[in-house]
Amino acid sequence: MTVQDSATRPVAIAVSGGTTLAALGVAAFSLTFPATAWALEGLGPWSTVGARTVLTSLIAVIALAVRRVPLPDRRHWGGLLVVAAGVVVGYPVLTTLALQTSTSSHAAVVVGLLPVTTAAYSALRTGTRHSRTYWGAALTGAAVVIAFALQQSGGALSTADLYLFGALLICAAGYAEGGRLAREMPGWQVIGWALVPCLPVGLACTAVALPFEPAHLTGHVVAGVVWLAAGSHCFGLTVWYRGMAAIGVAKASQLQLAQPLLTLVASVLLLDEHLTPAAPIAAVGVLVCIVVTQRTTNRPERA
Numbered sequence: 001m002t003v004q005d006s007a008t009r010p011v012a013i014a015v016s017g018g019t020t021l022a023a024l025g026v027a028a029f030s031l032t033f034p035a036t037a038w039a040l041e042g043l044g045p046w047s048t049v050g051a052r053t054v055l056t057s058l059i060a061v062i063a064l065a066v067r068r069v070p071l072p073d074r075r076h077w078g079g080l081l082v083v084a085a086g087v088v089v090g091y092p093v094l095t096t097l098a099l100q101t102s103t104s105s106h107a108a109v110v111v112g113l114l115p116v117t118t119a120a121y122s123a124l125r126t127g128t129r130h131s132r133t134y135w136g137a138a139l140t141g142a143a144v145v146i147a148f149a150l151q152q153s154g155g156a157l158s159t160a161d162l163y164l165f166g167a168l169l170i171c172a173a174g175y176a177e178g179g180r181l182a183r184e185m186p187g188w189q190v191i192g193w194a195l196v197p198c199l200p201v202g203l204a205c206t207a208v209a210l211p212f213e214p215a216h217l218t219g220h221v222v223a224g225v226v227w228l229a230a231g232s233h234c235f236g237l238t239v240w241y242r243g244m245a246a247i248g249v250a251k252a253s254q255l256q257l258a259q260p261l262l263t264l265v266a267s268v269l270l271l272d273e274h275l276t277p278a279a280p281i282a283a284v285g286v287l288v289c290i291v292v293t294q295r296t297t298n299r300p301e302r303a
Helices: 003-029 032-039 045-066 074-098 104-126 132-153 159-181 187-209 219-247 249-271 278-295
Strands: none
Touching (some): 032 045, 032 074, 032 104, 032 219, 045 074, 045 219, 074 104, 074 159, 074 219, 104 132, 104 159, 104 249, 132 249, 132 278, 159 249, 187 219, 249 278
């Protein structure tokens, strides 16, 4: 083995590990909509958001306290608040409202545009430059997702779609800021500290919502809320931010092009939703775009 091989091997291993972590995050996120649909079987939308926020925030507070993690530097709090507003509060609220009238599978393909919006936000925020091939593949993947979404909804956008597009914009900011912060602090601490200020918000939301949204707890409802808190937020966001720190926000975000397809499968298996014939075609197109973006070399990001 040459000296150059020895020097490059750790980098290759780190990138491979980062891709694996980001992929695990995508797998966890793919169950978010089915879990939300389960929670909505016995809880109202605001009670669902409040319960998941309280449970997730409590897990974060306990973990930070047990590990005796010091407070983040003052310069990090702005980004942490963006993560909190986008990932912890905004995205769950808007997608939960959308799922009152939208199916999990339809919401999944609309939110499939998240990789492009995340990459665009990151490029503006960090000054990252990408090749034309990268952007061509990313936009092609987005076009496939849009075409699939329109085919699912009969060519017209609904109120639920507007909620979902709003969720795209605010979540992209939270993902990109979290990925940037994860280069300076552990991923679990990024989401942990973003969750801490959300605890009183979740408590207030739950206290106000429950009297107006009677709860009917079932196995599905409890499992849905627990997964939203422990699976999607705590586990999913931790490995996701660590993955983004290793391979970059843009490349990690392109792995999310596979998320709608994973959610479609989960929706069929867990919710008995009907999978349209267009899904396999969309799956092939999206996966091809993922391969292209993952093989595209980016210029280093500027923090």
